[in-house]
Amino acid sequence: MRVRAFTQHDLAALTELTIDTFRPFYEDSFRPLMGEAVFAVQHGNWRDDYRKQVAQLHVPEQHTYVAIAEAEGAIAGYVAWSVAPAHKKGEITILAVSTRHRRHHVGTALCEHAFEQMRALGAEVVEIGTGGDQFHAPARALYEALGCTVLPLTVYFRQL
Numbered sequence: 001m002r003v004r005a006f007t008q009h010d011l012a013a014l015t016e017l018t019i020d021t022f023r024p025f026y027e028d029s030f031r032p033l034m035g036e037a038v039f040a041v042q043h044g045n046w047r048d049d050y051r052k053q054v055a056q057l058h059v060p061e062q063h064t065y066v067a068i069a070e071a072e073g074a075i076a077g078y079v080a081w082s083v084a085p086a087h088k089k090g091e092i093t094i095l096a097v098s099t100r101h102r103r104h105h106v107g108t109a110l111c112e113h114a115f116e117q118m119r120a121l122g123a124e125v126v127e128i129g130t131g132g133d134q135f136h137a138p139a140r141a142l143y144e145a146l147g148c149t150v151l152p153l154t155v156y157f158r159q160l
Contacts, residue, residue, distance in 0.1 A: 006057075064082045
């Protein structure tokens with residue numbers, strides 16, 4: 001596996017990887033749990049939202065970056081992060097690993113790469129957010145294995 005910098009040529013593949021990675025959360029977890037009304041308002045256009053978001057993840061002049069992991073001639077995953085140098089803080093925005101490459105330390109390598117880059121840009125602290133549901137359990141395990149401390153947070157939704 002090799003970790004490399006993002007190029008604009010990667011955009012379509014990263015967008016599809018993001019949609020493939022998070023489809024089970026939106027369609028199989030969030031939608032049935034919250035119901036159609038809440039789903040429609042909160043995440044009804046999640047695919048289009050990702051198409052817009054992924055296109056804006058790598059803008060170095062705005063201190064936002066993307067790195068790609070390649071394995072076996074394919075994109076195995078990617079990590080997006082931002083840095084606020086004045087606050088000495090970094091944030092992992094998205095971590096996505098292809099189904100085929102999960103459990104092969106791709107997420108670990110990507111996070112450690114992003115941490116190294118953040119340190120080089122002056123960050124002393126990193127924030128990584130994820131869900132508390134079953135879909136996000138592997139992400140929580142990864143972040144805890146990387147030495148991150150969990151901050152319990154509860155979010156409620158209700159149809160009006």
